Structures are given as C-alpha cells and as structure tokens.
Amino acid sequence: MRNPKILVVEDEEDILGLIHFHLFKEKYEVFLARDGEEALTMAKQEHPDLVLLDLMIPKIHGLDVCQKLKNSPDTSDISIIMVTARSEENDIIKGLELGAEDYIVKPFGPKILMARVKANLRRNRPRGKEKKGDVLKIHNITIDHPKRKVFINEVELFLTFSEFQILFLLASHPGRVYPRSQIVDIVRGEHHAITDRAVDVQIVGLRKKMGDSGDLIETVRGVGYRFKEEISTT
Numbered sequence: 001m002r003n004p005k006i007l008v009v010e011d012e013e014d015i016l017g018l019i020h021f022h023l024f025k026e027k028y029e030v031f032l033a034r035d036g037e038e039a040l041t042m043a044k045q046e047h048p049d050l051v052l053l054d055l056m057i058p059k060i061h062g063l064d065v066c067q068k069l070k071n072s073p074d075t076s077d078i079s080i081i082m083v084t085a086r087s088e089e090n091d092i093i094k095g096l097e098l099g100a101e102d103y104i105v106k107p108f109g110p111k112i113l114m115a116r117v118k119a120n121l122r123r124n125r126p127r128g129k130e131k132k133g134d135v136l137k138i139h140n141i142t143i144d145h146p147k148r149k150v151f152i153n154e155v156e157l158f159l160t161f162s163e164f165q166i167l168f169l170l171a172s173h174p175g176r177v178y179p180r181s182q183i184v185d186i187v188r189g190e191h192h193a194i195t196d197r198a199v200d201v202q203i204v205g206l207r208k209k210m211g212d213s214g215d216l217i218e219t220v221r222g223v224g225y226r227f228k229e230e231i232s233t234t
Contacts, residue, residue: 006031141171
C-alpha cells in the first residue's frame, strides 16, 4: 500500500520547511508549491490525497485555488485543509463553502497539524472490497459509497468530501432528524471547532448541486436536517 501524497502550498519558507519536516518524518510523500499557479499544476499532475493550502499566497489566492480544485471533476475529490492566519469566522466559512474539508489557524503546533492530517486521511481512506449493501438507492438517487460516487437520474454529481458524507449519512437513515452538532461529530469527528452555520453552508451547497432533488433534504427548524422518506405504494 502506497504512502499518502500530500501537497503543501505555502510561500513562507520557515513554515514550509516545518510542515515538510513533520510530514516527511511520518513517511508521507510530500510535494511543495509556493504560489497558486504552481499549486494547481502540481495538484493536477500528482493528484495528492490531501492539500495543505495557505490562503495568502502569490499569483492566485488560496480561496481561488480551492474553488478551482473543487470545481474540476479531475481534482474535486482531493481533500483540502486550509492553513490560514485569518481566524475570522467569515473567512473560515467562505473556505468551507468553497469545498475545503478543514482548516488550521496560524500559529499552530506540529502536533495539532499532524492530528488534523491523520484524521482527514483516515476519514478519506478507501474501505476495501465493495459489498452489495454499500450501494444505496433511494428516490432517484444512487450512492456508491466505496467508489464515492453519486448519481441522480443516472447523472453523476461531483461532491466534496463533506457534502458526500452528509448526503450518505442523511440518506442512509431517511426520516431521522440529525441535529447540526451531531452532523459535525459524525462527518468531521467529535469536538471539532465548526459552527452550526458551517453545516448550513454545506447543506446549501449540496442542495444546489442536487437540483430539484435538493428538496429531499428537509430542514427541521431549530434542530437540524433529515432526508425525506420514500412512500410505499404497497
């Protein structure tokens, strides 16, 4: 089994060296980019499992890099952790809205960095041999969990990691109401510092990609979300 590939996008040499040292020590295959253009080129060439993306980088802003990667079918499945000195909630929400899976605020400790990297790679690890029960069909939607593919009326959707996880969670338990806090715990792990608003942003993006079928995700006011049950005709 190959070691995970990680692309580090950072223009500050001291921080770049620090991140590279700790990733290399864990035997990850590390690639380095110092600006947005180089980041996009390397992401398409190497197709890493994870990108550690600084936002304030030359040539192309990190948020624009994130958007381009997530909007391209060739790179939309690559996980992105934003590394930013901008700790304001609106900046973080913007990154998550564009498809980033996680964020780390500078300055950070190496142990925090590695814990986030390992958690993200663990969540995104292939599950192995496909089983019949891993393909979920409900309403007009087919969700192939092992292949991480979603089809609506046989047309494939390109979802971010978080969007896929949320859709699979809700569709696997139609009619069950999931509070926002529980969605965060299941999709991203317990005690993750993400606000309820961030969950709402993910839902908005998911519904938009689902088109008319987005109405299958129902809002339960003051609580959270649920997936619409199928009505039996027998």
